[in-house]
Amino acid sequence: MSSGGPIGEVGELGVLADLRRVFGELASQEPSYLGIGDDAALLPVPGADRQLVATVDALVEGVHFERRYAPARLVGRKALAVNLSDVAAMGGIPRYALCALLAPPDLSLSWVHEFAQGFGDRAREFGVRIVGGNLSRGPCFAATVTVLGEVERGRAVTRDGGRPGDRLYVTGTLGASALGMALLRDEGPRPSPEVQEALTRAHLDPTPRLAEGRLAAGFARAMIDLSDGLVADLGHLCRASGCGAEVQAARLPWPREAEALATALWGSGAQAALTGGEDYELLCAVPEAQAQAFELAVGREGLSFQAVGRLTAGPGIEVVFEDGRREAARAQAFEHFR
Amino acid sequence: MSSGGPIGEVGELGVLADLRRVFGELASQEPSYLGIGDDAALLPVPGADRQLVATVDALVEGVHFERRYAPARLVGRKALAVNLSDVAAMGGIPRYALCALLAPPDLSLSWVHEFAQGFGDRAREFGVRIVGGNLSRGPCFAATVTVLGEVERGRAVTRDGGRPGDRLYVTGTLGASALGMALLRDEGPRPSPEVQEALTRAHLDPTPRLAEGRLAAGFARAMIDLSDGLVADLGHLCRASGCGAEVQAARLPWPREAEALATALWGSGAQAALTGGEDYELLCAVPEAQAQAFELAVGREGLSFQAVGRLTAGPGIEVVFEDGRREAARAQAFEHFR
Numbered sequence: 142m143s144s145g146g147p148i149g150e151v152g153e154l155g156v157l158a159d160l161r162r163v164f165g166e167l168a169s170q171e172p173s174y175l176g177i178g179d180d181a182a183l184l185p186v187p188g189a190d191r192q193l194v195a196t197v198d199a200l201v202e203g204v205h206f207e208r209r210y211a212p213a214r215l216v217g218r219k220a221l222a223v224n225l226s227d228v229a230a231m232g233g234i235p236r237y238a239l240c241a242l243l244a245p246p247d248l249s250l251s252w253v254h255e256f257a258q259g260f261g262d263r264a265r266e267f268g269v270r271i272v273g274g275n276l277s278r279g280p281c282f283a284a285t286v287t288v289l290g291e292v293e294r295g296r297a298v299t300r301d302g303g304r305p306g307d308r309l310y311v312t313g314t315l316g317a318s319a320l321g322m323a324l325l326r327d328e329g330p331r332p333s334p335e336v337q338e339a340l341t342r343a344h345l346d347p348t349p350r351l352a353e354g355r356l357a358a359g360f361a362r363a364m365i366d367l368s369d370g371l372v373a374d375l376g377h378l379c380r381a382s383g384c385g386a387e388v389q390a391a392r393l394p395w396p397r398e399a400e401a402l403a404t405a406l407w408g409s410g411a412q413a414a415l416t417g418g419e420d421y422e423l424l425c426a427v428p429e430a431q432a433q434a435f436e437l438a439v440g441r442e443g444l445s446f447q448a449v450g451r452l453t454a455g456p457g458i459e460v461v462f463e464d465g466r467r468e469a470a471r472a473q474a475f476e477h478f479r
Numbered sequence: 480m481s482s483g484g485p486i487g488e489v490g491e492l493g494v495l496a497d498l499r500r501v502f503g504e505l506a507s508q509e510p511s512y513l514g515i516g517d518d519a520a521l522l523p524v525p526g527a528d529r530q531l532v533a534t535v536d537a538l539v540e541g542v543h544f545e546r547r548y549a550p551a552r553l554v555g556r557k558a559l560a561v562n563l564s565d566v567a568a569m570g571g572i573p574r575y576a577l578c579a580l581l582a583p584p585d586l587s588l589s590w591v592h593e594f595a596q597g598f599g600d601r602a603r604e605f606g607v608r609i610v611g612g613n614l615s616r617g618p619c620f621a622a623t624v625t626v627l628g629e630v631e632r633g634r635a636v637t638r639d640g641g642r643p644g645d646r647l648y649v650t651g652t653l654g655a656s657a658l659g660m661a662l663l664r665d666e667g668p669r670p671s672p673e674v675q676e677a678l679t680r681a682h683l684d685p686t687p688r689l690a691e692g693r694l695a696a697g698f699a700r701a702m703i704d705l706s707d708g709l710v711a712d713l714g715h716l717c718r719a720s721g722c723g724a725e726v727q728a729a730r731l732p733w734p735r736e737a738e739a740l741a742t743a744l745w746g747s748g749a750q751a752a753l754t755g756g757e758d759y760e761l762l763c764a765v766p767e768a769q770a771q772a773f774e775l776a777v778g779r780e781g782l783s784f785q786a787v788g789r790l791t792a793g794p795g796i797e798v799v800f801e802d803g804r805r806e807a808a809r810a811q812a813f814e815h816f817r
Contacts, residue, residue, distance in 0.1 A: 201615050205615075239533060
């Protein structure tokens, strides 16, 4: 462990030296590869049968997390994970990351150190090289991360390929992250300690669904990751694809063990799944004719996708309840500036 | 022109819509290319005889500039330019940019709009596509920009290839940016209005030396861009190359018309050139045997490099004055956290 002193005392070079130690072989230099330490990274380019995938996303203190409840190591893991989720949603393979940090001078070096450890853990886990970055003073901590990846030409899945009749599938559990965030902010009735732990973990340490994205890319014709909430992100996919959608409320995978909390905060578990954001699960649209082969492949790979509805001619997104009642879906996207 | 209201009233979607309009065809979608609007950009990959160049840099309000003196359009131009300068220093060609913004809710949309116009102007000028970005609330305005480019395999110039005896060349004028920043911050005696304009322009709107970097890549065996000041950046190059250096004070290209200001602030014009940062000029080390051919090629292309010294066996960087006096160079790198 490194010093717990404020980075204002350690200085920029001290912080950079610590980051270099933490990233270790993830940032090492190789003949065909040049990482941290020159003006820019030089990266081997995959063959011309590949496309480059590039995405950028930021985690900002006071907006996306608070230091009082978010351990630095998990902030580091999430800063990379949310970008890996974007690569997953294209059906791509992540290769390189650049990590640009803002930090206030009174932040402790140990906080930055643990952030870097978490970031490095996720990089190691998914075979990502840390090839560049930037460090600047700022009024709060913020990590702006760029991830570069690759995808075989013709395999990438965008948002705009969906057609009426396509089946909609999601990975994982929806709404858990939003419920976890509510607990971290002391809202709502508390479930059991185990359930609290699972929900806050879903919020603080989401799992990027890279294997799921690679598999779905062989079958889906539209895909998106769920960062703004199912209704909002399905809305993005529908608009891009020129479709509507219907979602079966009873099929939504929300955390059943947190029903009281979900009901107190969102009216129902299904509404938590429809509205809660930051799940970083995948949503994809698979043509009916491919659905059986897709489900077989999912089972063979030991992965998990839940069918939750289908695309329609539209317009709009409807939620269908078990009693046959239909309702226009309500989105409440997170609005950064209001 | 768009509304001057605070972005807190316009909302995230309003800001994004405005950015899309400003970037126009720079962000347009093509069959083999997917830009803003999906989870990640999909980019055509140059042939495998190329390497990818990737760099990230941030401009932060209150650290790198103040809104009271830096027009939004110039902040936008500079946010891209400082990254293009890094690509230039590798001998590369910039291709794509991703622009991640933090913005406080009370910032006016017209400020963001003009930032985007400046960013787009520089992108257009250098043939760079804007392929992604991110927008988040934050306590100040900050732009974290990633630029991707390409370079022919074997042509890239890193910092570590310099050898004793190599001639050192720089582009442009050194120290002008630091003198311009001092004027913007009301420090030092004021030169004539024309000189003030030239110096503040050097600080607010630096020119990335892409043509110079491409040309130098055919001759130089080490190169770096001057962001921290000549002594500091030459120090980086020397450490990476395992060399020392000597710099001829009389050959340093500092702004002669600002001698009184330079002397008041730095003791001499030469010291302003040695110490002042943010010039975003290039420094390269050319083998003696290549120097004549390099200078001929520079003249033929209508470009300009000034010979300022040479690499030595070292250790350290010495400044040689006209009277033969030698002094160890003093660096005063900008320290972010002190």
